[in-house]
Amino acid sequence: MSACDNHTQAGKMEAALKAAQKADYKGDYNAAAQLFQALAERGDVQAEFFLGDLYLSGNGVPQDYAQALKWSRAAAEHGSTAAQFTLGKMYELGLGVPQDYVQAHVWYNLSAYSGDEQATRKRDQMRLKMNRSQLEEALRREKAWLEAHR
Numbered sequence: 001m002s003a004c005d006n007h008t009q010a011g012k013m014e015a016a017l018k019a020a021q022k023a024d025y026k027g028d029y030n031a032a033a034q035l036f037q038a039l040a041e042r043g044d045v046q047a048e049f050f051l052g053d054l055y056l057s058g059n060g061v062p063q064d065y066a067q068a069l070k071w072s073r074a075a076a077e078h079g080s081t082a083a084q085f086t087l088g089k090m091y092e093l094g095l096g097v098p099q100d101y102v103q104a105h106v107w108y109n110l111s112a113y114s115g116d117e118q119a120t121r122k123r124d125q126m127r128l129k130m131n132r133s134q135l136e137e138a139l140r141r142e143k144a145w146l147e148a149h150r
Helices: 003-026 029-041 045-057 065-077 081-093 101-112 117-129 132-148
Strands: none
Touching: 003 029, 003 045, 029 045, 045 065, 045 081, 065 081, 081 101, 081 117, 101 117, 101 132
C-alpha cells in the first residue's frame, strides 16, 4: 500500500469515527454501535473505548459485560485513559468481573497518571478500602503493566 493509499484509508477511518461519534451524540446508538464495531475490529482505540462503553450501558447493543470488558481492555491496553478508568469502575463494582479493589486501583491509577482528576479521586478512595498487602500488590501490577507498555 502506498503512502497515498494509507493517507486515504486514514481519512476514511477518521470520517467513520466522526460519523459514529455524531450518531452516539444524537442518541442513534444502533448506528453508532455498528460504526464503532467496524472501526474497533480494525484496531481504532477510540472506537474500542466507545464500543466498550455502549456494551457497558446497553445502548445500541444488548448490555454485555463480557463485551464491555473485551473492548475496554483493548482500548486500555492501547493507552486510552478513559478505558482505563472504565476498567477501574468495572473492577470496583464487580460489573462482569469479580469485585477486585486491587485491580480497580491498578486501572484507576494508570488513568490518573494522565492527570485525570476523577481517576485520582477514585484511586484514593480505593486506598481507603485496601490493606497494606493489597496496596503493595496493586503497585507491583501497575509497575509491571507500565514496563510492558513502554
